[in-house]
Amino acid sequence: MKADVELSLIHDGEQWIARGDAVTARGETLLEVDEGVTHALRDSGAFPLGSSVTVFMGFDFDTIPTWLRQYHAHYFNRYITVNL
């Protein structure tokens, strides 16, 4: 699936944090992160207002403790569509 914006996602113990080249958004829930991403994209001016942007968020598995990584190697990836 193609995406217009690619972000990596981590959880710091309290908040989800989505980070990319020009976008950073954080929130206690993924819904808050998505709202933050929408605002950040609007503010960046990279896409025209009114356009629909597909955002890929890939979970950075380095967030998981080292001892646990040997059991499984993937958490989740998600796509959202943001209307600017």
Added chain:
Amino acid sequence: MAAVNRKWTDGMLRTEDWWAVWLGLIMFFAGLLTIWGVDLVGWMTKTKTWEWGKFWTDPSFNKLLAGSHVKEGQTYAGLGGLGSLLVTYVVFTTLTCIGAYFQKLDVKKFFMGFTCIYFITWGAWIAGHEAHFKALKTGQSITQSEIYGDNVYCTTKVNKCSTQINKALKGMGVNVLEGQVPTQEQAAQAVAKSKNSIRMSWGLQLGGGFSYMLALAVGLIIGNFFKGFANFLREGAKPEWFIKTAIVYLGIKLGLMSMKATGFALELALAGAAACFVAYLLFWPIVYAMGRKIFKLRRDASAVLSSGISICGVSAAIATAGAIRAKPILPIAVSMLIVVFAMIELVALPTFYAAVAPDQPIVNGAAMGMTVKTDGADAAAGAILDEMMVANHYRTTGETWEADWILSAAILTKIWIDVFIGVWAFVLALIWVYKVERRPDQQRVGASEIWFRFPKFVIGYFIAWLFYVAIAVWFPDAIKAASSGAGVVQSPMRKMMFMLTFVAIGVITDFSKLKGMGRLTALYAIALFVVIAPIAYLVAWIFHNGMLPPLASS
């Protein structure tokens, strides 16, 4: 991006799962070269059964260890026990350190930890091969003790000793296979001539399983009483990596066994798949309902725990938590529980099953595969069960089941469970995204999530298995040459990876981690022993009842 799975090839150099495939296939292909007369695996060390008294009359490493192909005229002639131990160390340390580097582990710490674990492992393995612990009585000593005496033990496979004794008797003109009965004197002479038969005043007859239990005990002692040392070893203690590599090697063994018993192997695989399907449908909803209704857990906690306890342990807990977008702390907490409980199952279940149902070896193995969470603990429990049941059956009947079928039942069942976790997590993700957390904006779940959650070591396992089946079908003349290299990879190499797993799994298990996890611990214990274990046994019995391993040939 850092460790993000984006393309289908992502993780091929980064994850232990893929590195189990690479380590497995490197040795698989190295072993295969014996078909063309090239021996790249004959240096592998293997343990010998030794006797305390005789060892100290003239101590030598050659009494404890041997290379796999070190006889005169063979490629590694002259390497000796110590030489092959060191070559084995160099080869496996190099390969695992390369893997550790690409997995972004601290290579220096890994090297130190792995080195200690390697030598602890071999120490336990050698100790466990002392004849008073390990050696079984020969068939003649069990069934005709009045002629042969009841103190004749075998330092190799018992069928081999029986054959050696019978051959010696034939040389004296007594053909026992035609019903002739030797005198006590002739029997004594034949036993003396048998290269692998010894007389001992006592023996526990624990078989190879004793080494496994010893390694586990050593690991647990380190993990729980020498925590500073355990922390030092931790970077090198990778039981899942070791066991997944061992499982790829086991694919070769299954391939070789399938050559002899194709129908049985196929039946075992299909019955295992069917049993898993039934188990999935029963376990998850029951545990989830218990979590919600009785223990009043939140929806996400209940889902993660249900997957962890009813599907494939830590892997399922992480996969499910990811699928339902739970905070990572949740699967981390649940995983601590799973690891500790897997250890309890590993210690308790083999003995329990072997005692309660000694005539249902395959049912026991399959039930183990459905009950013991984490691949490491399941394979370890299956290996102990296999050794224990084969030895017990031999002691009580004089009949020898071929080794490793019970272990294969445990692993095949577990592998089916592992394989479908990706699909299960995908279904959960769809339910969570489109129903539980339905939102006005559009979230989507990619089908690639199934692939990223697929256990990759299974690919290595099936490649190894099917490759040997293909050789049997299309190149039957190559079987003998292929078996020479394959024998090294699937036996001493695989068993070493099992032994490393036993030590490592003990090192990382710290029972004190259960403190402060009251409600989750209670639910886990009740669900495991009251729901999962009995249902798993019932399902295993329905699908595997009456299946017995083929008898071992001499």
